[in-house]
Amino acid sequence: MCGIIGYLGERSAAPIIMESLKRLEYRGYDSAGVAIFNEAEGQTSVVKSAAKVDTLIDRLTEEMPEGRLGIGHTRWATHGRPTVINAHPHTDCHQQVMVIHNGIIENFAELRKELQAKGHVFISETDTEVVPHLIEEYEKGDLVAAVRQALARLRGAYAMAIFSQRDPELLIGARLNAPLVVGIGAKEWFIASDITAVIPYTKKVLLLGEGEMVSITRLGPEVSTIAGNAVKPKIIEVKWDISQAQKGGYPHFMAKEINEAPEAVSNALRGRLTEDGEVSFEEFGMTDRQLLKVHDIKMVAAGTSYYAALVGKYIIEDLARIPVEVEPASEFRYRQPIINEDTLVIGISQSGETADTLAAIREAHERKSKVVSITNVVGSSMALESDGVIYLHAGPEIGVASTKTFIAHLTCLYLLGIRLAAVRHRIPAERLAQLVTELKTLPGDVQSVLDRAEALQALAKKYASNQNFMYIGRGINYPIALEGALKLKEISYLHAEGYAAGELKHGPIALLDKGFPVFAIATQASTLEKMVSNIQEVIARDAPVVALVSEGDHTLDETAADRFEVPAVSEFLSPIINVVAMQLFAYFVASERGCNVDQPRNLAKSVTVE
Numbered sequence: 001m002c003g004i005i006g007y008l009g010e011r012s013a014a015p016i017i018m019e020s021l022k023r024l025e026y027r028g029y030d031s032a033g034v035a036i037f038n039e040a041e042g043q044t045s046v047v048k049s050a051a052k053v054d055t056l057i058d059r060l061t062e063e064m065p066e067g068r069l070g071i072g073h074t075r076w077a078t079h080g081r082p083t084v085i086n087a088h089p090h091t092d093c094h095q096q097v098m099v100i101h102n103g104i105i106e107n108f109a110e111l112r113k114e115l116q117a118k119g120h121v122f123i124s125e126t127d128t129e130v131v132p133h134l135i136e137e138y139e140k141g142d143l144v145a146a147v148r149q150a151l152a153r154l155r156g157a158y159a160m161a162i163f164s165q166r167d168p169e170l171l172i173g174a175r176l177n178a179p180l181v182v183g184i185g186a187k188e189w190f191i192a193s194d195i196t197a198v199i200p201y202t203k204k205v206l207l208l209g210e211g212e213m214v215s216i217t218r219l220g221p222e223v224s225t226i227a228g229n230a231v232k233p234k235i236i237e238v239k240w241d242i243s244q245a246q247k248g249g250y251p252h253f254m255a256k257e258i259n260e261a262p263e264a265v266s267n268a269l270r271g272r273l274t275e276d277g278e279v280s281f282e283e284f285g286m287t288d289r290q291l292l293k294v295h296d297i298k299m300v301a302a303g304t305s306y307y308a309a310l311v312g313k314y315i316i317e318d319l320a321r322i323p324v325e326v327e328p329a330s331e332f333r334y335r336q337p338i339i340n341e342d343t344l345v346i347g348i349s350q351s352g353e354t355a356d357t358l359a360a361i362r363e364a365h366e367r368k369s370k371v372v373s374i375t376n377v378v379g380s381s382m383a384l385e386s387d388g389v390i391y392l393h394a395g396p397e398i399g400v401a402s403t404k405t406f407i408a409h410l411t412c413l414y415l416l417g418i419r420l421a422a423v424r425h426r427i428p429a430e431r432l433a434q435l436v437t438e439l440k441t442l443p444g445d446v447q448s449v450l451d452r453a454e455a456l457q458a459l460a461k462k463y464a465s466n467q468n469f470m471y472i473g474r475g476i477n478y479p480i481a482l483e484g485a486l487k488l489k490e491i492s493y494l495h496a497e498g499y500a501a502g503e504l505k506h507g508p509i510a511l512l513d514k515g516f517p518v519f520a521i522a523t524q525a526s527t528l529e530k531m532v533s534n535i536q537e538v539i540a541r542d543a544p545v546v547a548l549v550s551e552g553d554h555t556l557d558e559t560a561a562d563r564f565e566v567p568a569v570s571e572f573l574s575p576i577i578n579v580v581a582m583q584l585f586a587y588f589v590a591s592e593r594g595c596n597v598d599q600p601r602n603l604a605k606s607v608t609v610e
Helices: 013-023 053-062 108-117 130-138 143-152 253-259 261-269 288-292 304-320 355-366 404-423 429-450 453-463 475-492 501-506 528-539 571-592
Strands: 003-008 031-038 043-049 069-075 097-105 156-164 171-176 181-184 189-192 204-207 212-217 220-225 234-237 296-301 324-328 343-349 370-375 388-391 468-473 495-500 518-522 545-550 562-566
Touching (some): 003 013, 013 069, 013 189, 069 156, 143 156, 143 171, 304 343, 404 429, 453 571, 468 501, 501 528
Parallel strands (some): 296 343, 343 370
Antiparallel strands (some): 003 069, 003 189, 171 212, 212 220
16 A cells, blocks of 8 residues: 655665655555655755645755655555645654554554653654654664564554664665565665566565565665564566556556556466466466365455456356355455365465455465465565465556456466366366467457447446446356446446346346446346346336447347447456456546546555555
8 A cells, every 4th residue: 555665875865766656656645755864964854745746756856855865655544644744754752763654553552652651752643653763762772673672562564664864874674464675776775665666776676575674784685584583585586677667658557557458368378378278377386186185265355356256256166166255355364264275265466465365365374275376466475475376477557446457367267267177177178179269369359349449438428427337247247247337436436336137126226217327248148138138127217228249249239228349259258358348438437537547536556454
């Protein structure tokens, strides 16, 4: 959620921190701040803003602070309102220690009370402010030791960057249940909440593990546990470059990322699916023998990833005939799930850092289940803590609303379904050959939908003034109706509901009238006749129907208010085609309404707190 950047090197820190904060905007935030240590004056310049990063940059540009050590932060309010006082960095009573933090300190109230009793004065409403005061309390000439003592007192989740005026050649980072990476450049080092912030400066990244901290001096980084035990650094080379995290001529990142969907499908398939239908994931980490032992599957995810998991249930149960349950990750560990060593738990998360999903897979491990994570971020917490991982290879996704990564998740779930089915000899050769052919041609089918974007833009103009929408689907496209509704409400701030079409008559149909458009997924399917009947029920209540139909199908020509044709593909693979149309429609409606498409209000790209 919050964005973190820290710098220690030989260049001026302020411009680097400003540029990095701009790249972290996509995570979502409500305020921002920086602290730069001025070596000549021996003082730290702190500048904050309760507005956008651009406002902060304007203030910094007026009087650019000098210094080669600094930290910057974009804040997503959890404790305390989004004000300048509550913005990070936070400091101690004597303005020596500077701290920025992503996460939630659950025991901050008792710590604050304890520190106040010792004479510490607090000025903000935040949980973070207890940290610099704790460090001040413990600091006896050894900043690293004081930080360790302070962190040992905290309960909850944190990723932090810390420095002190008393030791201006030292930058400290630490993480627990929240992501943090270290960029390693030429005589310069970076601490960041994700790789996007540092990729213009280095592709060499040190991955901090759970419960680890890093102490960076001019000699380089030293990694240890928070308890003080030395740790061998985990260093990777990032494969993508900064151009992939830029708009590339599109008006919004979301538009760019929707248009990268064909490439996302191709990248997810590349090197994993042979012409004979054999599927292999180089990072998977689970043998055929282990897969044969799987008795049941539990999928845990949140938001858009949860809807991808619902599609995954249809895929795996159909192909492999293994029972699958899908559960919101936020609910999974607060009951008594029936799982054991024969249960495969699949965690789905674009970032690999979603707090609820991470907690769910940890719960699964405690119960002796095998865990596979499907994520886009190499070296993320979920990837590191799973028995196997399937990477999306979709490249960076900056828009808060997931688009190409949802499609990549579906593609990987199709491959996983084929792999599980093959191990069990459940898939006939003829069907496998057909699936391989269709998957190979899928990028072209997705491109065909993108080529028809103008028609969806016209529909968006027609319906953008409506305040309520309903999305309906059946079978494997029911989750796509849910996802379509979510996309619209996320970025256009309109009320949208997703329902199984057969459930309309059990309550939701009472809402319908001429001002309540219904987006119906009516592409070729075994349940198409039933869907047409459901659409007739909608029309009888005077609600306009926007029908998503297969190319060449004229069944609804005379009844639907509007139609949008997509390439005719099999029902089984249609979710990928249909969701692209849903994404484009939501994007155009939000654009028509003048909404902030890439950074919708109240939302964050990576939800790293529970």
